[in-house]
Every structure is written in C-alpha cells, then in structure tokens.
Amino acid sequence: MKLYCFGESGNSYKAALTLELAGVGWEPVFVDFFKGEARSPEYLAINPMGEVPLLVNGDITLSQSGAIQDYIAELTGRFGGKTSDERREILRWVFWDNHKLSSQAGMTRFLMNFLPEDKRPAEVIAFMQGRLKGVYATLNTALEGRDWLVGDEITNADISCCGYLYYPEPFGFERKDYPNIDAWLDRIADQPGWKHPYDLMPGSPADRA
Amino acid sequence: MKLYCFGESGNSYKAALTLELAGVGWEPVFVDFFKGEARSPEYLAINPMGEVPLLVNGDITLSQSGAIQDYIAELTGRFGGKTSDERREILRWVFWDNHKLSSQAGMTRFLMNFLPEDKRPAEVIAFMQGRLKGVYATLNTALEGRDWLVGDEITNADISCCGYLYYPEPFGFERKDYPNIDAWLDRIADQPGWKHPYDLMPGSPADRA
Numbered sequence: 001m002k003l004y005c006f007g008e009s010g011n012s013y014k015a016a017l018t019l020e021l022a023g024v025g026w027e028p029v030f031v032d033f034f035k036g037e038a039r040s041p042e043y044l045a046i047n048p049m050g051e052v053p054l055l056v057n058g059d060i061t062l063s064q065s066g067a068i069q070d071y072i073a074e075l076t077g078r079f080g081g082k083t084s085d086e087r088r089e090i091l092r093w094v095f096w097d098n099h100k101l102s103s104q105a106g107m108t109r110f111l112m113n114f115l116p117e118d119k120r121p122a123e124v125i126a127f128m129q130g131r132l133k134g135v136y137a138t139l140n141t142a143l144e145g146r147d148w149l150v151g152d153e154i155t156n157a158d159i160s161c162c163g164y165l166y167y168p169e170p171f172g173f174e175r176k177d178y179p180n181i182d183a184w185l186d187r188i189a190d191q192p193g194w195k196h197p198y199d200l201m202p203g204s205p206a207d208r209a
Numbered sequence: 210m211k212l213y214c215f216g217e218s219g220n221s222y223k224a225a226l227t228l229e230l231a232g233v234g235w236e237p238v239f240v241d242f243f244k245g246e247a248r249s250p251e252y253l254a255i256n257p258m259g260e261v262p263l264l265v266n267g268d269i270t271l272s273q274s275g276a277i278q279d280y281i282a283e284l285t286g287r288f289g290g291k292t293s294d295e296r297r298e299i300l301r302w303v304f305w306d307n308h309k310l311s312s313q314a315g316m317t318r319f320l321m322n323f324l325p326e327d328k329r330p331a332e333v334i335a336f337m338q339g340r341l342k343g344v345y346a347t348l349n350t351a352l353e354g355r356d357w358l359v360g361d362e363i364t365n366a367d368i369s370c371c372g373y374l375y376y377p378e379p380f381g382f383e384r385k386d387y388p389n390i391d392a393w394l395d396r397i398a399d400q401p402g403w404k405h406p407y408d409l410m411p412g413s414p415a416d417r418a
Contacts, residue, residue, distance in 0.1 A: 049305075049347055060297075064308065067301040088269075092276040096258075099273065099307040123332035138258055 001026040003068075004046070004054040006033050006203035008114070010106050010164035012053040013197040014065040015072075018159050020193050020200060022078040030202040034114065065163070066094045069156040079156045089150045093157035100135050104128055105164040109171035113205075129172035136178050143180035147187060154191060162188050166196055169205070210235040212277075213255070213263040215242050216412035217323070219315050219373035221262040223274040224281075225409050227368050229402050231287040239411040243323065274372070275303045278365040288365045298359045302366035309344050313337055314373040318380035322414075338381035345387050352389035356396060363400060371397050375405055378414070 003019060005012035005028050019026040031037050031052050038050045047054050051063035055071070062068055070091070073080025081087040108128040111120055139161060142149060149157040165173065165185055175182040188194060198204040212228060214221035214237050228235040240246050240261050247259045256263050260272040264280070271277050279300070282289025290296040317337040320329055348370060351358060358366040374382065374394055384391040397403060407413040 049351070051305075060294075062297060062301060064301045064304040066304040066308075067297060070300055071297060085269075088271060088276060088280060091279055092271060092273045095273040095275040095304070095307055098304055099275075099312050103308050103312055121332060121336055123330060124336045127330055127333045142258070 001055060001057045002029050003027070004029045004031050004043075004052055004056070005201045006031050006052065007198045007201040007207075008167075008203060008205070009033065009052055009201075010102055010109075010167065010197070011065045012201055013166075014102075014160050014163040015053040015055060015068040016197075016200050017162075017194070018069045018072050018079060018156060020195065021154070021159065021191055022072055022076045023193070024072065024076060028201050032203070034208070064098075066098050066160065069094060069160060073156060079154065079159060081151060081155060086151045086155070090155045090157045093149050094160045097157075097160040097163070101132075101139065101161055102163045104132055104135065105171060105173065108132065109164060109167065109169055112171050113169040132172060136173060136181065140178040140180045143184050147184070154188065158184070158188055210264060210266045211238050212236070213238045213240050213252075213261060213265070214410050215240050215261065216407045216410040216416075217376075217414070218242065218261055218410075219311055219318075219376065219406070220274045221410060222375075222406040223311075223369050223372040224262040224264060224277040225406075226371075226403070227278045227281050227288060227365060229404065229409060230363070230368065230400055231281055231285045232402070233281065233285060237410050241412070243417070273307075275307050275369065278303060278369060282365060288363065288368065290360060290364060295360045295364070299364045299366045302358050303369045306366075306369040306372070310341075310348065310370055311372045313341055313344065314380060314382065317341065318373060318376065318378055321380050322378040341381060345382060345390065349387040349389045352393050356393070363397065367393070367397055 001019065001024060003016055003026055005016055016028065031043065033052060037043055038052050044050055046061065047063055049063065053063065053065055053068065055062045055068045062071055081090045108125060111125050148154055149161065162185060175185065210228065210233060212225055212235055214225055225237065240252065242261060246252055247261050253259055255270065256272055258272065262272065262274060262277065264271045264277045271280055290299045317334060320334050357363055358370065371394060384394065
C-alpha cells in the first residue's frame with residue numbers, strides 16, 4: 001500500500017499512524033504540498049480533488065483520513081471496535097474529530113505557522129482559538145476516568161482525535177491545560193510502533209529550513 | 210425513533226432527511242438551541258456533549274449526523290451503497306462534507322444570520338466565504354455529467370452534502386453560480402418524501418419573528 005502524505009499534515013498522520021499501528025506494510029509517497037504538488041497535473045490524475053492523504057492499494061484509491069481508517073479496520077480487524085455499539089461509537093468520534101477538532105485545529109495551525117507572517121489573519125486566528133477551547137474541553141471531559149475514548153483499547157477514535165496534537169508548532173493548544181488529554185497522548189505514544197508525525201512521514205519544517 | 214433536532218440545523222437536516230427518505234418511522238423532538246436548551250441539564254443527561262442532532266432508538270443514543278446516517282443505512286439497507294467500492298466512496302464523501310463543506314458553511318451561516326448584528330466577525334466571515342468558494346467548486350466539478358455523487362441513485366453522500374444548501378438565509382452560496390449543484394439540489398428535492406428543512410423539522414426563523 002502507498003500513502004501519499006506529508007509530515008506537516010495531521011490528516012495524513014491519522015492514516016499513517018493507523019497503518020503503522022495495525023502492522024500493515026505501507027510506503028509513504030511524499031507530496032510536496034507547500035510547493036503546490038497536490039495541485040500538479042500528475043497528482044490530480046491520481047486524485048482529481050487534490051486531497052492529501054490518499055491511500056492506493058491495487059485498484060483502490062481512497063482519500064479522507066476517516067474513510068482510510070475505516071478501510072484499514074475492515075482489512076485488518078484492528079481499531080474498529082469489538083461490537084456494533086463500539087463500531088458506531090468509534091465512527092461517531094471520528095466524525096466529531098473531522099467536524100470539530102482536526103478541521104479547525106489544522107486550519108488554525110496552518111494560518112499561524114505556514115503562512116507568511118504578514119498574511120496571517122489575526123481576527124480569524126483569535127476566533128478559531130476561542131472555538132477550539134470548547135472542543136479541547138469536550139475531549140478532556142470525555143477522557144475523564146478512561147484510558148481510551150471507546151472500549152478498553154486504542155481505536156480509530158483515539159488515532160483520529162490525536163492527529164494534530166503532537167505537533168510542536170504553536171496553535172493555541174497546550175497539553176498542560178488539559179491533563180486527561182495529556183495523559184492519553186502519552187498512552188497513545190506508548191503503543192508499540194508509535195512514531196511522531198515528523199518521524200513517520202517525509203517532510204517537516206526542519207527539512208525546509 | 211426520536212430525533213432531537215431543530216429546523217435551522219443543517220446537521221439535523223441530514224439525519225432527518227435520511228430517516229424520512231428511508232421511510233423509517235421517526236418523531237422529531239425540538240431542541241430550542243437558540244434558547245440554550247442543548248446546554249440544559251435535561252439535555253446533557255441524554256447527551257453529555259450537548260450535540261444536536263441526536264438519535265434515540267431504544268437503548269441506542271447516537272450523535273453526529275454522519276454516524277446517524279451510517280446507522281440508518283445499516284438498519285434499512287438504504288443509501289449506503291450497493292458494493293464495497295460504493296460504500297467506501299459514500300463514506301469518503303460524508304467525511305469530506307463534515308470536514309470541508311457543512312462544518313464551514315454551517316458556521317458561516319450562523320455567524321451571518323444568527324448572531325446579533327454588532328457581534329458578527331466581518332474578517333472571519335470574509336475568510337470563510339473565500340475558503341468555501343473552493344469547496345463549492347469541488348462539489349460542482351464532481352457532479353459534472355453525473356446525477357448523484359456515488360453510483361446511480363441517491364445515497365448518504367448526496368444527503369450529507371446538501372445539508373446546508375436549501376436554506377434561504379444568505380451565507381455566500383448562490384445556486385446559480387454552480388449549475389451542477391443547482392440541478393442536483395432539484396433532483397434531491399424531487400425524491401418521494403423530500404421536504405425542506407423548515408417543513409421537516411420544528412423551529413425556524415419565522416417561528417421566532
């Protein structure tokens with residue numbers, strides 16, 4: 001399997017980490033997003049919507065990290081839940097993450113770190129940071145007294161929600177403000193095979209320095 | 210089945226329209242979101258995250274419209290695709306919608322219409338409208354030469370992506386600018402049982418006037 005990805009992309013990280021923790025053989029293909037490669041004719045020939053990450057497995061080409069996670073769960077029997085109740089609850093969290101957490105955290109991190117300083121929209125950043133406080137608080141509360149979001153082991157719910165939370169670039173999220181999230185990120189990082197996004201995928205700010 | 214919902218919520222509409230078009234017997238329970246009812250102790254006792262919509266069917270309580278749509282597809286065999294390829298592609302579109310379209314369109318519409326005029330953040334609204342232009346264009350392109358997003362009949366992909374696009378309140382989306390979306394919205398509205406959000410669910414700006 002090939003995963004078109006780049007290190008700075010938390011959405012790529014969710015797919016890459018699911019593959020890695022599931023023990024699936026996979027190979028990253030670097031998409032130089034910041035040089036516009038996701039909009040190149042070569043890339044658009046593979047995925048007309050220009051999305052990253054993109055999983056290619058034989059005839060199957062799949063984008064959207066949540067759909068890729070679901071596919072890996074189906075293939076490997078890992079991280080998708082042990083019962084229908086768990087399966088539904090995992091899907092609910094992955095949607096929650098895509099809808100509320102990663103979409104907004106990813107955008108805010110992009111605006112604060114990867115745009116030229118004179119192009120960073122201060123009012124938008126402040127607004128998004130305010131909204132995200134409620135989102136982090138929801139996640140922190142859900143983890144109260146629990147090791148994992150659903151059931152008694154790590155699932156796609158955890159792997160989705162942590163997608164942007166290991167990155168060092170500032171975007172308004174501080175682990176120490178959310179002790180349950182902080183401890184849960186350590187638990188995820190203790191899983192056999194876990195790697196930091198910049199170690200798991202090609203491309204990082206250090207490469208561009 | 211009961212669906213906790215309110216008319217102004219496009220996320221509620223996706224769940225309600227899926228139930229209605231699938232021919233499932235369901236009953237709306239009005240959540241007076243604008244009076245803070247989603248944060249009331251009574252509502253939080255049912256769903257600690259205060260989310261709307263929320264489906265209750267016997268022992269099962271489920272939030273996130275995408276997870277509710279998946280559950281209805283599982284129960285009824287409707288709108289979830291006829292093959293694994295279709296199923297994956299539908300899930301991909303429902304994630305895309307939650308990640309890129311409804312989350313951002315819903316927020317922009319809220320900021321432009323349901324906040325007091327002196328509280329509307331102009332820079333945020335302009336920024337979101339700019340981002341959304343690319344999102345509408347992606348949807349319009351995907352519908353080129355096709356009746357439906359996936360396969361040859363309406364699926365959860367269509368029902369998810371249309372969630373905010375029938376509302377009359379301005380948020381920067383004009384059907385006439387996107388002819389493929391415009392024709393597709395008419396096709397969805399021609400489905401037996403289709404209703405406009407303000408006819409399908411309780412609560413609308415007219416009720417509050």
